[in-house]
Amino acid sequence: MHKMNIKGTRKTAIFLLTVALLVMYVTGRNFLAMRQPDVVIPADGFEKRMLSDWFQGIHNTPADTPVFIQEGQEPGGTVLILGGTHPNEPAGYIAAVLFLERAQVQKGRLIVIPFANNTAFTHNSPQEGYPQYIRFLLPDGSVRTFRYGSRDTNPVYQWPDPDIYVHEPSGQRLAGSEMRNLNRAYPGQPHGVITQRIAFAILELIRKEDIDLAFDLHEASPEYPVVNAIVAHEKSLELGAMAAMDLEGRGIPFRLEPSPRNLRGLSHREWGDHTDVMAILMETGNPIQGRLRGRTNEALALTGKDKFYQKAAKLGSLFIPYEDDQPIALRTARHVTAIMTFLEMLGFISEEKSVIVNNIPDYNDIIDKGIEAFLLSIS
Amino acid sequence: MPAIVEWFFPEGLYTIAMIGVFAVGAFTIKFPVSIAMAFAAIAGALIGGAGFPLRHLVEGMFGYLDTILVIATAMIFMKTAESTGLLEGLAAWIIRKFRKKPAFLSMGLMFIIMVPGMITGSSTAAVLTTGALVAPVLLQLGVCPHRAAAAIAMGAIFGMIAPPVNLPAMIIGGGIDMPYSGFGIPLIICTLPLAIFTAFLFIYPPLKKGDFSESGLEAELKRMEREPLSFRLFIPLLVLIVLFAVERVFPSHWPSLGMPLIFLLAAASALFSGVKWHPLQTVISAINDALPVMGILMGVGMFIQIMTLIGVRGFVTVSAIALPKWLLYVGIGVSIPLFGAVSAFGSASVLGVPFVLALLGHNEIIVASALSLIAGLGDLMPPTALAGIFSAKVVGEDNYLKVLRCCIFPAILTALWGIAIILLANKLAVFLF
Numbered sequence: 001m002h003k004m005n006i007k008g009t010r011k012t013a014i015f016l017l018t019v020a021l022l023v024m025y026v027t028g029r030n031f032l033a034m035r036q037p038d039v040v041i042p043a044d045g046f047e048k049r050m051l052s053d054w055f056q057g058i059h060n061t062p063a064d065t066p067v068f069i070q071e072g073q074e075p076g077g078t079v080l081i082l083g084g085t086h087p088n089e090p091a092g093y094i095a096a097v098l099f100l101e102r103a104q105v106q107k108g109r110l111i112v113i114p115f116a117n118n119t120a121f122t123h124n125s126p127q128e129g130y131p132q133y134i135r136f137l138l139p140d141g142s143v144r145t146f147r148y149g150s151r152d153t154n155p156v157y158q159w160p161d162p163d164i165y166v167h168e169p170s171g172q173r174l175a176g177s178e179m180r181n182l183n184r185a186y187p188g189q190p191h192g193v194i195t196q197r198i199a200f201a202i203l204e205l206i207r208k209e210d211i212d213l214a215f216d217l218h219e220a221s222p223e224y225p226v227v228n229a230i231v232a233h234e235k236s237l238e239l240g241a242m243a244a245m246d247l248e249g250r251g252i253p254f255r256l257e258p259s260p261r262n263l264r265g266l267s268h269r270e271w272g273d274h275t276d277v278m279a280i281l282m283e284t285g286n287p288i289q290g291r292l293r294g295r296t297n298e299a300l301a302l303t304g305k306d307k308f309y310q311k312a313a314k315l316g317s318l319f320i321p322y323e324d325d326q327p328i329a330l331r332t333a334r335h336v337t338a339i340m341t342f343l344e345m346l347g348f349i350s351e352e353k354s355v356i357v358n359n360i361p362d363y364n365d366i367i368d369k370g371i372e373a374f375l376l377s378i379s
Numbered sequence: 380m381p382a383i384v385e386w387f388f389p390e391g392l393y394t395i396a397m398i399g400v401f402a403v404g405a406f407t408i409k410f411p412v413s414i415a416m417a418f419a420a421i422a423g424a425l426i427g428g429a430g431f432p433l434r435h436l437v438e439g440m441f442g443y444l445d446t447i448l449v450i451a452t453a454m455i456f457m458k459t460a461e462s463t464g465l466l467e468g469l470a471a472w473i474i475r476k477f478r479k480k481p482a483f484l485s486m487g488l489m490f491i492i493m494v495p496g497m498i499t500g501s502s503t504a505a506v507l508t509t510g511a512l513v514a515p516v517l518l519q520l521g522v523c524p525h526r527a528a529a530a531i532a533m534g535a536i537f538g539m540i541a542p543p544v545n546l547p548a549m550i551i552g553g554g555i556d557m558p559y560s561g562f563g564i565p566l567i568i569c570t571l572p573l574a575i576f577t578a579f580l581f582i583y584p585p586l587k588k589g590d591f592s593e594s595g596l597e598a599e600l601k602r603m604e605r606e607p608l609s610f611r612l613f614i615p616l617l618v619l620i621v622l623f624a625v626e627r628v629f630p631s632h633w634p635s636l637g638m639p640l641i642f643l644l645a646a647a648s649a650l651f652s653g654v655k656w657h658p659l660q661t662v663i664s665a666i667n668d669a670l671p672v673m674g675i676l677m678g679v680g681m682f683i684q685i686m687t688l689i690g691v692r693g694f695v696t697v698s699a700i701a702l703p704k705w706l707l708y709v710g711i712g713v714s715i716p717l718f719g720a721v722s723a724f725g726s727a728s729v730l731g732v733p734f735v736l737a738l739l740g741h742n743e744i745i746v747a748s749a750l751s752l753i754a755g756l757g758d759l760m761p762p763t764a765l766a767g768i769f770s771a772k773v774v775g776e777d778n779y780l781k782v783l784r785c786c787i788f789p790a791i792l793t794a795l796w797g798i799a800i801i802l803l804a805n806k807l808a809v810f811l812f
Contacts, residue, residue: 023433023437026433027433027434027437030433030434031434124438126438126439126440126441126442126680126684127438127439127442127680127683127684127687127725128684128687129435129684129685129687129688132434159637160445160635160637160638160639160640161445161635161637162626162630162635162637163499163500163501163544163546163626163635163638164500164544164549164559164630166630166631168631172558172559172560173549173558173559173560174549174552174553174558174559175546175549175550175552175553175559176546178553223733223736224554224555224736225555225736225739226556260556262558262560263556263558264558291554291696291728291729291730291732291733292693292696292697292700292733293690293692293693294390294690294693294694295390295427295688295689295690295693296687296688296690297688306693308690308693308694308696308697311386311697311701312697312700315700315701317700317733317736317737
C-alpha cells in the first residue's frame with residue numbers, strides 16, 4: 001500500500017500550525033466555559049459556607065465547594081445530603097438542589113453539598129460523547145442550566161493517574177483512573193492528592209458537625225446490579241430496612257443492599273467505619289451512563305429514552321423496570337422521596353435525632369409536573 | 380417496519396458509513412490511517428446529524444493522551460538503549476550464555492518479554508523495552524523477523540494480562556464493583572500455557588535446529604559487543620527497573636511518577652553511561668518512529684467519540700449481547716478483539732462489562748480474567764494494533780501485517796482458550812477458591 005505523500009514545506013507547516021492554534025482557541029474557550037459554577041438559589045434560612053471551613057487543605061483550590069446549612073427552630077439531629085459525587089449522575093445533584101432551593105427546616109439541621117466533587121463538573125470523560133449541560137425550561141420561560149460533568153476529578157488538577165490505585169489505608173488495588181473517583185477515595189488523606197483531600201474534608205465535616213444521617217446520591221447504569229438501590233452501612237441497615245419497606249408499600253421499590261465489607265473507599269463503607277454517622281448511598285437507573293446506550297445527548301440525560309435499552313430490557317439484561325424511558329423527574333423523585341422517608345423513619349428511631357423538613361414536593365408531584373416546576377427562576 | 384430493519388436503522392447505516400469512509404480513505408485514496416480515521420469520524424458526525432462537533436473531535440483525542448505519552452517516551456528510552464549499545468550488548472551476552480539450551484532459552488526469552496507487561500499492564504511498554512532487547516537475540520539465533528516480532532507481540536500481550544497488573548481485568552472489575560483481588564491464579568491459568576506454547580511455536584524450532592553459521596554468528600556477536608557491558612552502561616535499565624519497582628513496593632511512600640516520566644528519567648540517565656551518543660538525534664528519531672502510531676490513536680479517539688455520540692457504539696454492544704446463548708461465546712471471541720481495534724482497554728470497558736453481566740452465574744473472577752485475556756488480543760487488531768506495529772518496528776520489519784498474519788494462529792488459540800476458561804469457570808472455581 002502506497003501512502004499518500006504531501007511534501008512538507010514551510011507553507012504547509014505554517015498552515016497546519018495556524019489550523020491547530022485556531023482549533024485550540026475555539027475548543028479551549030468551550031472547555032474553559034465549564035469552569036463557570038452553576039447558579040443555585042438557596043431557600044431562606046440556608047447559610048452558605050465552604051467545605052474548606054472544615055479542612056483548610058482544600059482552601060483556595062478548585063476542589064473547594066459550597067456547603068449550605070439550615071437550622072430549624074426546634075433542636076434535633078443533623079442530616080447531610082451530598083450530591084455531585086459523580087457529576088455525570090444528574091439526578092443525584094438535582095435532588096440535592098431541590099432540597100437546597102425548597103427546604104424549610106422545622107426541626108434539627110439540614111446540610112446540603114450539591115456539588116461534592118467540584119472539579120469533576122469542569123470536564124467531560126473523553127470518548128463518552130456526553131453533553132456538557134442539561135437545561136430545564138421553567139414555567140416563566142427562563143432556563144436553568146446545570147453542567148453535566150465527569151465521574152472523575154478533572155485530570156488538570158490531578159495527573160497522571162498511577163498504573164494501579166492503591167486505596168489508603170486498606171491497600172485495595174483498583175485501576176489507576178479510580179484514584180480520581182471521589183467515591184473510591186474515602187476516608188481520604190489530609191496530605192494526599194486533591195480527590196483524597198476532598199474525601200478527607202467531607203469526613204471532617206461529618207465528624208465536626210456530628211452528623212447523624214448522611215446520604216450520598218448517585219445514579220447507575222440500568223444493567224448494573226446495584227441500581228434503584230439503597231446501600232446501607234451496618235449502622236444504618238435497620239433504618240434502611242424500615243425506609244425500604246415503607247417505600248415498597250407506596251409502590252416505590254428499592255433494593256436494600258448491605259455495604260460490602262471488602263469494597264473499600266466508598267461512602268457507605270468508610271463514612272460508617274470512620275465516624276458515628278448512619279451512612280446511606282442511593283442509586284437510580286440512568287441510561288446515559290450505561291454501556292448499552294445509543295445516541296448520546298442532552299435529551300437522553302433528561303428522558304432516559306433509548307431504543308437499545310428497550311431491546312436490552314426485552315433480553316432481560318437490566319436490573320430496573322424499563323419500558324420506554326427513565327426520565328430525570330422519576331429518578332430525582334425517587335431520591336427525594338426516599339430521603340423524606342428516611343427522615344420520617346429517623347424520627348421513629350430517635351425523637352432526639354429527628355429532623356423535620358417541609359416544603360419538599362412529593363413523588364407524584366415531581367413526576368407529574370417535572371423538575372422545572374420546583375426549581376427557582378433566576379430571572 | 381420489520382423489527383430487524385427498525386433495529387438496523389439508522390445506527391447500522393451509520394456504522395457502515397463510518398467504516399466505508401475509513402476504508403475509502405485508507406485503501407483507495409491512501410491517506411495515512413490517522414487521517415482516514417479522522418475523516419470517518421467527521422463523516423459519521425455529519426451523517427449522524429451531529430454537525431461538525433469540533434469539541435467532540437478534540438475531546439475524543441484526549442482519551443489517548445496518556446497512551447501517546449507512554450508510547451513517545453518508551454520509544455525514546457528504547458532508542459537511547461539502542462544508541463548506547465546496551466541493547467545489542469545485552470543480547471549478545473544472553474546468546475553466549477544460553478544458546479546451548481534452546482528449550483530453556485525459548486521460555487526464558489518469552490518470560491523476559493512478558494515482565495514489563497506484567498509490571499505496567501501495558502503491552503507497548505513490554506514491546507519497547509524487553510521486546511526490543513530480545514529482538515536482536517531472536518534474529519541472531521535464526522528466528523525470521525516476522526516470527527520474532529510475532530513472538531514479541533504475543534509475549535507482550537500475555538505479559539499485559541498476566542498478574543500482578545492486569546488493567547483490562549481491573550476495568551471490567553471496576554464496572555461491576557468487583558475488587559481486584561483473587562485474580563492471580565486465574566490469570567496465570569489464562570496466560571502461562573499460552574506463553575509456553577507460543578515460545579515453542581515461534582522461538583524453539585530455529586534454536587533447536589541451530590540454523591546459523593557459527594563463524595557468522597561469532598562475527599555478529601563481536602559487532603554487537605562494541606560496548607563492553609559495564610555497570611555504567613546498565614544505568615538506564617537499572618533506573619527504569621528501580622523506578623517501576625519502588626512505586627510497586629512502596630505505593631504509600633513513593634509518589635506515582637507515571638510511566639512517561641519514568642521512561643524519560645531512565646533515558647536521561649544514559650547521559651551517565653560513559654558512552655558517546657547524540658541525545659537530540661535519538662529523541663528526533665524516536666518521535667519520528669512513534670508519530671504514525673500516535674496519529675492513529677488520535678484518529679481512533681475521534682472515531683470512538685463520534686461512534687458513541689451517534690449511537691454506533693450502543694448498536695455494536697447490544698447486537699453482541701443480543702446474540703443467542705449458543706452464539707454468545709462466538710460473539711465474545713469475535714467482538715471483543717474486533718472492538719480492540721479502537722483500544723484493548725476500551726473493549727474491556729465497553730464489551731467486557733456487559734459480557735460479564737450476561738454471564739452472571741459463572742464465577743465472576745474467572746470470567747473477568749478470561750475476558751481480559753480476549754480483550755488483550757485487541758492490541759493485535761489493525762488499525763491501532765499497538766503490539767503488532769511496535770514489534771514489527773523492533774525487528775526492523777516494515778510491513779506489520781506480515782507480523783499480524785503470523786499471530787493469527789496463536790491469537791485464535793488464545794480466544795478459544797479464553798472461551799474454554801469461561802465455560803469451565805465454575806468447575807475451576809471449585810479448585811481455586
